[in-house]
Amino acid sequence: MAELRYIGTETPRPEAADKASGRATYIHDLQRPGMLHGKVKFSEHAHARIVRIDTSKAERLPGVKAVITARNTPEVRIGFLRDNFALKGDKVRQFRDEVAAVAAIDAETAAAAVELIQVEYEPLPAVFDPVAALEEGAPLIHERDERGRPVTSNRLPLTYRHDSGDLAAGRRAARHVVSGEYSTPLIQQCCLGTAGCLAELDGNGHLTIWAKTQIPFLAQRDFVRALADLGLKGKNARVIVPTLGGGFGTGLDTHAYEYLAILLAWRTGRPVKIVYSREEEFACLSPRQSARSRIEQGCDADGRLTFRHVEVLQDNGAYASWGATYPSVMMLPATSLYRVPNVHFEATLVYTNNTYCQAMRGYGNPEITWGLEQSLDDLAEALGVDPLELRLRNCNEPGEVTPMGLKITTCGLRECLERTGQKLGWREKRGAGRPGPGPRRRGVGLASLVHVGGGGRIYRSDATGVILKFDDFGNVNVLHGGVEMGQGLHSVLSLAVAEAVGVRPESVFINQTDTGTCPWDVGTHASRGAFMACQAALRAGAKARQRIFVLCEGIFPEEAERSLKALRKKNPDYAPPAFDLRAAARRENFELEGGTVTIKGAPVEPWLRVELSRILRGAHFREQGEMLTVEAFYDPPNELPDFERGCGNMSACYAFGTQGAEVEVDTETGEVRILRLVAVHDVGKALNPQTLKGQMYGALAQGLGYALYEEVVTEHGRIVNPDFRDYKIPTACEMDFPIDLDFVETNEPNGPFGAKGVGEPGLVPTAPAIANAIYDAVGIRIHDLPITPGKVLEALAAKDSCGR
């Protein structure tokens, strides 16, 4: 593919018109004949034994079709540690625990019925702090493991550890050592489309479920297992993904509400839909996990990093979901952001009676980078070197193998750092202690990131498939198991298919993601969607071209001659150039571009250009006709890491980037105003600059929210701000500063068209860049996100009283 026609062009996404005009069909819009509405009864305690559940009043309410509890349904265990249940039978371990569910003829009746369910609890001592939960005598969240053996501690049975080099030697070699403790809060993914599903069993006991998922095929596996629990062994689960109003990681696991919809559909024999309200989305869905980290690192007299020591404590909440696997990604920056030879990393995960957590964009990376990049600024200060200079001295380089065993193929970090510095006006502004108006002070800061850019193998297969189904009109219908959730996957995939096959993007149609029709995909996570889909598309496209060119050997000359005949009829004087069509019509001579087949080196004549649709129809309607369908399955060259030893090249390439912030701090009110954000990312290659920029702007807004505003506040395990009145995310009004976005194209050889994954990186270094700018402005360090004006004022007061 010498010259790219579509990849790299600013192209509007195909689904934009339907979304903008309200035609897109979200889970909320779906209706099925006879459909019932499900509603969940949640726990009223953080930790309590369930003594009695009285559902009789709810059952008597007209319009109620089923009320289910753990006592009248088979046990359905969920979660990768099998420590959770669709319905809780013996005790509740968090406020959002599902104790019953109702199916009724409409949503109001279901809600009213849930209110009528009476649950008697015997409260148990609860623990909400992970440190306290590790102490001897702390209440046990789980008394038994999956196999019923007694458990003695709240520590999760998961080990994440990395040791490389010689830490003691690294310490001895250090001239300067800094350390600090940092924390990041629970935050909500804040999908504008709340969670929901619609489950339906057919007459043969097979399930179809429309689900808000990012993992249709792993969900299929989970649901098939649940069907077996219901006695429907061997039955299929078909997962269909409607238009999604955001994912951000919420769809990486299956959720109790999905199993409840299945149970209710099974019990009633009717389709059942459950959709969460915004309050339920906040209070009953799994947010981003909070984390505490202790980071220590040192450098020699020249500023070369000699060691890094990172310890993480994570409040896992009551059950294990993917929040419990953040350390698998935390290891990346801990071991591999900048070059550091001797590293210790260890993460401890603890059950508490808080809400359990799930994936969110960045997946552990922002949590560590938050502290790591502030600590680097501290180290630069201890050494007396400019923070940008310190980073450049320790910059990752192409060809490097990091302590974790990450094979850095391409690396644009140096350029990202330098360009960010230039764009920020670093030389003039940094350390200048610039006053703003009145009691306001200005400063600049920056921070970088490394993240998986070529898939992230966390499962036996990191693969994806693409099927290209051609029709009589020259259209290519694409079946792909990845999930479009607003990020622009379908836009990039249609460009890649167009490029790979040689048709116009307008002729490419991406079908709905459906496990019944699409080839397997591990899930749309780890910034892998576009990377994997495009790799598979390239392979499928190459196969399609081969097949098309074989068809052309017979069909092209016939079609061309037919055109010639028509041409002569219109213009009897036309004399075609001398050209041996039959001899030239060999598979290796054909070219397909923009949906038209030509012969390389042939004279440029209209009759020697044949539309792909004519070739396809020619193949279809001849005797022993055939339709063209090709498939490709792509598994990237990466390794499943050993997380207990903390090594393994988990991605086929790595994404880098640097962000810079210029801020103005009001020293009297503590307000932090962003004057400018700069983001320079190594994206390998911009596949569709328009969707790429969209990903980056959106990520920066989320990064800003993480930095300044967002926190799910809990009191004794109860979430007290479960709505947008009390939980604030940035709106357009907050994004009122210039954003200087730039891309470094390193042309990754392992990437499709040279691209790397870019879905997550945009929000990883935003908060530490802002924190470092605040330090530059007023000399305070906020260690605990979010950076609220109250915390800024407190830190300023503490600094003043120290100074005195």
Add this chain to the structure above:
Amino acid sequence: MKRYEYHRPRSLEEALRLKGADPGACYVAGATDVMVRVRAGDLAPTALISLRGVPELRGIDFGDVGRGARLGAATTIGEIAAHPGLREAYPVLAQAAAVLGSVQIRNAATVGGNLCNASPCADTAPALLVLGARLRLQRPGGHREVPLEEFFRGPGETCLARDEVVTQVLLDPPAAGARSAYRKQGRVHMDLAQASLAVLVELDGATCRRALLAAGSVAPVPLRLKPVEALLAGTRLDEGVLAEAGALAARTVAPITDVRATADYRRAIVGVFLRRMLADLRDGGARPARRPA
């Protein structure tokens, strides 16, 4: 969603009659507070009586500054924010209206609803308090006028009787030399106030003849800061006085800690706002109110 009987009376009399016939019914104007509470299950009225189409409650009567202004209770916040006469004569009110909610909310929300909802963070309340607003209350067969200050009784509580509606907000003409301003702080732009402050000063040069101050989100009701007003009356607004006033304001308010801010933070910013706003007003930062003709 539960369905409600929805009445659209065309006159004040009809509205009062409907309410009299169904005491469990609830008046709504913009419904931006009512529907939030209904959906949350905090309010379960038997019916809704819309005040939007009641002519007696509509309109801004502001022909002549010398007579002051009458705002129909169902005037929208957006209408107030955009009204050139009000912006000129009562900057504090127009500024408060301009930062209430979002464009969509301001198009629906009304001043009467904002006051009757009686939230400690209601944005128009501090502004109207420093303007010495009075409310005209109508009941079947009679009416009365109450100073806004006596209207608020506690969070969500007013002196409004069950059978009364607010028909108008009455404002005196601006005093000579009056300058006023409103400042609100939220966590983000569209937020309820962490703290807010309305300031009105009547100035003779740099001397403050009279000051009226009211703060939001710092007490169970929108709060007049009378000790600070007393401190400022008759003083020259020099830096020392401003600092003292700021410190006293911080001590005068009685905020609580919630998800939006801590009590300490609320205290701190009220003091800062007062200092800054007084300095701005003294230096002519906010447009002075036009003199009565």
